[in-house]
Amino acid sequence: MSGLRSHLGGLSAEAAVEAHYAARGARCVQRRWRGAGGEIDLIFEEPGAVVFVEVKHARDFATAARRISAAQRSRLFAAAETYLGRFPEGPLQDCRFDVALVDGTGRIEIAENAFS
Secondary structure, eight states: OHHHHHHHHHHHHHHHHHHHHHHTTOEEEEEEEEETTEEEEEEEEETTEEEEEEEEEOSSHHHHHHTOOHHHHHHHHHHHHHHHTTSTTGGGSOEEEEEEEEOTTOOEEEETTTTO
């Protein structure tokens, strides 16, 4: 049962983060997009930039943040490179990687440009 609870919690966290970005004017263009190397939870377009968002959900922000490994970052970069291949600028397209942490009470903390 904990696997199902974790899965549903993750879906709920992603929906909350999507609403958070939408309220800021970003347009969600992909959910759970799979590319070379892995999956990107949410992809938004903002004026002039593509925003890749990794969502982590845990009982507290610190635990959620610890769940992002170096290997996962590498997979995200590989998937993002594939996604950016859709644009005329390719990998030169302006983009950033955000991490959205969601705690057990539903609070959201966004780390913009988290991997720079």
